[in-house]
Amino acid sequence: MKPEAPPKAVLRLREAGLRPTRQRVALARLLLENGGRHITAEQLHGEARAAAIRVSLATVYNTLHQFTGAGLLREVVVEPGRSYFDTNTTEHHHFFDEAKSELLDIGGDGIVISGLPRPPSGTEVRRLEIIVRLGPDRH
Amino acid sequence: MKPEAPPKAVLRLREAGLRPTRQRVALARLLLENGGRHITAEQLHGEARAAAIRVSLATVYNTLHQFTGAGLLREVVVEPGRSYFDTNTTEHHHFFDEAKSELLDIGGDGIVISGLPRPPSGTEVRRLEIIVRLGPDRH
């Protein structure tokens, strides 16, 4: 019998230096094989349950942070008391719809910011984020 | 005896439509008479205690939100699980030093962003925030 090629998620985890455990592989599938997503730990836990994957919420949190540390995800903080995890790790920005608590990507290409001062000495820029907060149209 | 003119903080609160209670006036003084500050509820509560002002933490939270609602403060969310309140309500942006958990203002003048898409229909822009995340210099 010809050995199966390891699924993509397994390879992604290996590359990232994370042991491909059952739950990591399952979560990686949900996250990474489903296009640009902005998801909370709670939501992902819900999806996992819906997909009959047994994972504890604590493991979902740990896994999200491990993925973030490994560069597979990006954490986005726009609301007090809740973190979103973004499967798009390329340079880009966000609209945040405050009424719907919903993030939307703004592609990073073509956006130019001028006039920013240089960072204080001893520090360097890790990331530049633009957040455009939206409310319901008033017209 | 000539009647005292009401202190500035009292007037600010009246203008904002907030009844100038003892604790609101005291907190307004700490916040508004001390230049550009980025403070958490916990920190402000600490300062109040240090200044021998008796306020409960719950009241500090309530007051910060009332002040924010009244346009006296601006809430800044850059870290999961903690809100900063900014006494600078003019248009400006922030450096966030992740190592020190410290916010620094970036004046809003002279900063130009081009290439942003228009907001989705049914919504309009409430605020545009730039957050420049800093880490320790690696050189």
Added chain:
DNA sequence: GTGATTGCAAATCTTTTGCACTAAA
């Protein structure tokens, strides 16, 4: 086997809330 990973429940931390009490107008 052996060390990394997981699950669970308990703990932690920030923030909010209910309600009797106090104070501003």
Added chain:
DNA sequence: TTTAGTGCAAAAGATTTGCAATCAC
């Protein structure tokens, strides 16, 4: 007075941690 505001302690969320059991290699 009358009503808004306050304090306290309890509740609520989100997230983390400790530790025994389990799994990948």
